[in-house]
């Protein structure tokens with residue numbers, strides 16, 4: 340009998356449901372929440388309310404696109420954390436209720452693990468390149484900036500992480516302060532393509548080991564723009580492409596510096612990226628170029644699997660399910676990685 344898993348993701352501002360059969364993706368539905376745009380960032384209370392509105396239609400749509408009836412499901416995988424507690428509560432409660440109603444097991448998934456396994460989402464009729472274990476994943480999103488060693492689908496170790504802001508936050512906060520819009524990553528990425536990346540320099544962090552820091556460079560950019568605007572109020576408008584290109588290059592330099600160090604320290608040459616910021620075209624180009632120079636095998640997940648989605652939760656849940664893991668119904672969501 341086929342193993343059919345419904346995946347549910349609700350850790351931040353995307354409500355998503357996906358169905359996989361024996362490891363192959365049948366459907367992946369994502370409802371993004373526009374309600375946060377007016378605030379220039381995710382408002383947790385609004386996010387959880389939007390999840391409540393979205394979850395039933397999103398799950399129904401995922402099942403109907405997959406051509407799967409609820410009673411055909413083998414298990415329900417859901418994101419337990421880390422993320423926004425109110426948002427996680429919606430997905431977790433829904434998974435429990437549906438599991439109970441259908442009398443099928445539920446399987447909790449660590450959101451990070453979903454991102455780490457994004458390269459293993461198989462689709463019928465599509466060739467997919469999967470990294471071999473162990474590999475390193477540069478996990479970069481609105482909430483994470485980590486270098487992770489993945490030993491097998493169920494085991495990973497964080498080798499380095501940000502000690503303050505995530506790199507996606509640096510993109511988003513700087514874009515907001517410069518009046519360029521939200522979310523900042525895609526806006527800066529687009530403008531950066533039109534600018535000179537070597538025109539401006541920003542402060543470089545000095546952090547021990549494989550850890551990152553992005554709050555200094557963020558402040559450096561904001562002070563620089565403020566000082567220049569005091570001299571010429573048109574400065575931003577005239578130079579936004581060069582500012583974005585130089586800022587993006589500085590962020591990529593920081594990310595790559597530690598990734599290269601991690602590859603040297605571990606001797607691992609299988610390199611993947613994941614998380615929303617891995618959609619960045621400058622970062623994707625640079626990983627491929629560095630990889631070619633250093634003899635790495637690089638794996639870039641498809642754009643649709645880089646940002647938050649339930650397909651990655653379903654595939655991670657599938658591996659836990661095959662390993663015999665089952666989650667009790669009294670499970671509670673957790674907001675932090677350390678509580679997992």
Ligand code: KG4
Nearest residue numbers: 480481482507522524525615616619646647
């Ligand atoms: O993984 P994700 O969807 O969820 C969170 O962890 O929040 O990542 C969202 C982040 C945001 O910070 C967004 O600005 C960033 O990913 N992002 C990008 C790009 N597309 C999305 N950052 C840089 N370049 C992009 N093209």
